[in-house]
Amino acid sequence: MRLIRIAWTYLRVGLAAELQYRANFAVQALQTLGGLGFALGGVWTVFGHTQTLAGWHPEEVAALVGVYFLIRGAINAVIQPSMQLLLEDVRRGTLDFTLTKPEDAQLLVSVRRVEVWRIVDVLVGVAVLAAAVGRLGGRIGVADALAFGVALACGAAIVYSFLLALATFTFWFVRVENILVIFQSMYTAGQWPVGIYPAWLRASLTFVVPIAFAVTVPAEGLTGRLDPVTLGGAAALAVGLLALSRAFWKVGLRRYTGASA
Amino acid sequence: MRQLLRVFGGYFRTTVAAQLQYRAVLVIWLLDLVLQPVIALGVWSAVARSRGETVGGFGPAEFAAYFLAVMVVDHLTFTWIMWEYDYRIRHGDFSTVLLRPIHPVVSDLADNVAYKLLTLVVLSPVVALLVWLFRPSVAFVPWAVAAFVPALVLAFALRFALEWTLAMAAFWTTRISAVNNLYWYVFALLAGFFAPLSLLPGPLRAIAEWLPFRWVMAFPVELLLGRLRPEEAAVGFAAQLAWIGIGVVALRAAYGAGVRRYAAVGG
Numbered sequence: 001m002r003l004i005r006i007a008w009t010y011l012r013v014g015l016a017a018e019l020q021y022r023a024n025f026a027v028q029a030l031q032t033l034g035g036l037g038f039a040l041g042g043v044w045t046v047f048g049h050t051q052t053l054a055g056w057h058p059e060e061v062a063a064l065v066g067v068y069f070l071i072r073g074a075i076n077a078v079i080q081p082s083m084q085l086l087l088e089d090v091r092r093g094t095l096d097f098t099l100t101k102p103e104d105a106q107l108l109v110s111v112r113r114v115e116v117w118r119i120v121d122v123l124v125g126v127a128v129l130a131a132a133v134g135r136l137g138g139r140i141g142v143a144d145a146l147a148f149g150v151a152l153a154c155g156a157a158i159v160y161s162f163l164l165a166l167a168t169f170t171f172w173f174v175r176v177e178n179i180l181v182i183f184q185s186m187y188t189a190g191q192w193p194v195g196i197y198p199a200w201l202r203a204s205l206t207f208v209v210p211i212a213f214a215v216t217v218p219a220e221g222l223t224g225r226l227d228p229v230t231l232g233g234a235a236a237l238a239v240g241l242l243a244l245s246r247a248f249w250k251v252g253l254r255r256y257t258g259a260s261a
Numbered sequence: 262m263r264q265l266l267r268v269f270g271g272y273f274r275t276t277v278a279a280q281l282q283y284r285a286v287l288v289i290w291l292l293d294l295v296l297q298p299v300i301a302l303g304v305w306s307a308v309a310r311s312r313g314e315t316v317g318g319f320g321p322a323e324f325a326a327y328f329l330a331v332m333v334v335d336h337l338t339f340t341w342i343m344w345e346y347d348y349r350i351r352h353g354d355f356s357t358v359l360l361r362p363i364h365p366v367v368s369d370l371a372d373n374v375a376y377k378l379l380t381l382v383v384l385s386p387v388v389a390l391l392v393w394l395f396r397p398s399v400a401f402v403p404w405a406v407a408a409f410v411p412a413l414v415l416a417f418a419l420r421f422a423l424e425w426t427l428a429m430a431a432f433w434t435t436r437i438s439a440v441n442n443l444y445w446y447v448f449a450l451l452a453g454f455f456a457p458l459s460l461l462p463g464p465l466r467a468i469a470e471w472l473p474f475r476w477v478m479a480f481p482v483e484l485l486l487g488r489l490r491p492e493e494a495a496v497g498f499a500a501q502l503a504w505i506g507i508g509v510v511a512l513r514a515a516y517g518a519g520v521r522r523y524a525a526v527g528g
Contacts, residue, residue: 038446038455042455049317049460054310
């Protein structure tokens with residue numbers, strides 16, 4: 001509850017700050033639509049030559065594209081900018097101002113900076129998802145919807161833990177902003193079901209950089225191809241990574257010395 | 262001319278020295294460069310497998326050859342000039358550039374070529390590894406391989422002129438990253454980067470025909486792989502030269518208009 005209240009406060013402040021730059025909304029909308037055009041153009045091209053792609057039908061891949069945009073928007077609006085700010089603060093020794101606030105530091109550093117316009121990605125993702133679900137129609141049962149919701153929550157938790165852990169390395173190595181860029185770059189592979197990639201790439205996208213859990217697994221849940229074992233595995237991994245990244249964060253934080261504030 | 266070459270050499274040496282300091286950035290660049298063609302290759306190999314046959318003359322091994330060639334051509338022709346101009350204008354660094362008694366295109370060109378030569382050392386083993394992983398199949402045709410070299414040089418010139426011209430948008434809008442991203446999406450879909458042009462749906466292919474991008478990517482790649490007839494190659498060279506002509510005119514016009522607009526921000 002507290003978490004939601006604090007996140008909401010930051011969202012409001014971010015919104016107020018960004019509303020001064022309304023032209024940025026148009027700029028972001030243009031970029032999102034460009035990305036959507038590219039993604040759907042790719043789907044259109046591919047399905048001009050085949051009925052199914054590794055067992056996926058066109059509208060199912062379209063649903064996956066929706067999830068891709070949804071998760072990307074959520075990461076880019078809140079987590080990525082907040083982590084970037086954390087790296088900056090550690091480098092300049094200004095994390096003190098956050099640490100002295102009477103609230104859990106991990107929570108604060110995770111939602112501190114909000115880039116509101118990125119939410120256009122989320123909206124477009126939801127719209128694409130809704131359109132795809134409309135086309136899939138009756139084939140989605142209550143169980144599928146439930147599996148989708150659980151898988152999506154697990155995927156979000158896994159990616160969040162992963163990014164937090166990456167950012168935590170900043171307490172040892174000062175210049176790690178590049179690591180976050182690598183995640184962004186790898187994320188573009190999530191536009192397609194990871195099952196189509198060669199084994200080594202699929203393994204990297206599942207266990208090294210957990211993009212499969214963020215995009216493919218929820219889309220599998222929605223399209224009724226998710227087996228309970230995978231869903232259970234995703235849930236276990238989400239809980240495990242949340243705990244592990246929090247422990248790692250605490251170890252890292254102990255090294256923080258606030259050199260120059 | 263001698264003078265120009267000397268200046269070029271000077272820029273070249275400073276770029277090599279500067280780049281060697283940022284090795285982590287090199288890794289990111291490498292990942293970006295390799296990942297996109299591998300994604301496309303994964304998608305099209307899956308399509309070929311789903312159909313259990315070839316797609317428009319491409320089987321998995323031909324797709325592998327196509328996208329590895331795309332990777333090499335992309336590496337040798339890409340520029341980062343739009344990011345550079347965004348930074349130059351926003352931070353006022355462009356004032357320094359203006360003070361030099363030489364057109365800024367020269368230093369940008371030297372920068373780019375130096376970087377390419379440096380990164381080629383990294384790229385070669387990566388290409389070897391990918392060849393081993395993906396087992397491409399290609400029937401090289403001697404005349405086409407020979408013609409590939411000038412086609413590649415012209416493709417570089419064309420892409421450089423196009424992207425340098427687009428970078429001039431930084432004089433009008435300081436949010437050029439949006440222009441850059443949009444450009445990339447159009448380029449990726451219509452240059453033959455995501456799929457061989459012959460596989461695009463009819464309407465998209467029709468648009469691609471009328472844009473310069475295919476002459477940057479699809480043309481040299483298909484030439485290298487021996488997929489073009491001599492007369493098609495001739496048409497390609499003519500189109501490249503024509504578009505370069507248009508590009509250079511556009512570049513001069515955009516630069517002239519941009520410089521007149523420039524008011525140092527910061528500096």
